[in-house]
Amino acid sequence: MSSDVAVAVVTYDALPWIEPCLASVERYETVVVDHGSTDGTLDVVRERFPRARVLERENRGLAAGWNAGLAATSSRYVLLLNSDAWARGEAVDELVRFADSHPRAAVVAPRLRNPDGSLQRSVRGFPTLWRLATEYLFVRKLAPRSEALNASYAGSFDHDEPRRVDWAMGAVLLVRREAVDAVGPADESFFLFSEETDWCYRFHLARWEVWFDPDAEFEHIGAASHGGRMYVENLRGNLRYFTKHFGPAEAERARRLLLAGVRLRALLFPRERAYGYREAARWLSSGHASSLLDAPR
Secondary structure (H helix, E strand, C coil): CHHHEEEEEEECCCCCCHHHHHHCCCCCEEEEEECCCCCCHHHHHHHHCCCCEEEECCCCCHHHHHHHHHHCCCCCEEEEEECCEEECCCHHHHHHHHHHHCCCEEEEEEEEECCCCCEECCEECCCCHHHHHHHHCCHHHHCCCCCCCCCCCCCCCCCCCCEECCEECCCEEEEEHHHHHHHCCCCCCCCCCCHHHHHHHHHHHCCCEEEEEEEEEEEECCCCCCCCCCHHHHHHHHHHHHHHHHCHHHHHHHHHHHHHHHHHHHHHCCHHHHHHHHHHHHHHCCCCHHHHCCCCC
16 A cells, blocks of 8 residues: 555754654655755754655745645655654555545545644634634634534534545645646645645535545644744735635735734733734734735745
8 A cells, every 4th residue: 555655744944853753654655845954854864764755945835845745756645744743553554545435535634633642623614704703803712612603623523533624734634646636736825824725625616525534643743843933924824815715805804804813812912922913913904915915924
C-alpha cells in the first residue's frame, strides 16, 4: 500500500518537531518542501532522513508548498503533513484504506490528538456571515454543542465516527490526485489560513467529498508553526475566502463584522492578548476588504 501514497511536509524553522514528524512516515516516499529554515531543520532532515527528498523554495505560503510537494510526486494519494504533526501507528495506511473505500473522497482527514492525548477538534463548517458572528461575537459560548450556534467548529460532532464534513484543519490531509487534477491545485493567493477551506469548498462544488476518519490518528501541536503570531493573516484569509466565493460586497460585510469582533475582544481580554486584537482592529479599519487582500504583511 505504501506505493499508493507519498508524503509532502512543508517546513519553516520546524525544530524540534520535524524529527518525530518524519520518523512517523519514514517508510513512505517523502518530500520536504522547505521555505527558508535557518534553525537547522534541513541539517536534521539530511542527516537523520537521507531518503527524504528536499526542495528548497522561496516562502510563498503553505498552499504553494503543498503544490510543490504534489508536483514532485506521482502517487495516487499525497499526505499533506504539517511539520508539527506525526502519525500514530498505521494511520497513513488507514487513511489510504478509507479513501480506497470512498472513491469520491477528494480529501480524508484523521482524528487529531493534542500531545496530552486529548482530542483536538479539527472538523469545521464553511464560513458564512452568521458563523463568523457566532465565533467573533461569542454567540457560540451560549451553546457550544449546538449546530445552530457553533457550526463553524462543528459543535455537535464528537469526532468519533466517520462522516462527510465541510472541511478539516490542514494539519494532516490525505488528498486524491485524481480530484486535484480535476479541480486544480491549492490556491496560492492564500498565504496561510483558509487555503484548506477554499480547496475543500472547491471540491464540494465539483461534487467531490471530504471525509473525516477517526480510525486514523495523528498527534498535532496546535499553532506550533506560527505560534499565534499571524492573527492578521488569519483575518485576511477569511476576507479572501469571502471575496473569492461570495463577492466583494459580502467580503466587506465580513470585514465590518470581524472589526466589531476584534474590538470587542480588545476590551474583554487581558492586556497582553488585547494588544494583538487592537493591532488587528487597526489593520481591519485601514481599508475596505478588497484593499486589504494584498496589503503588506
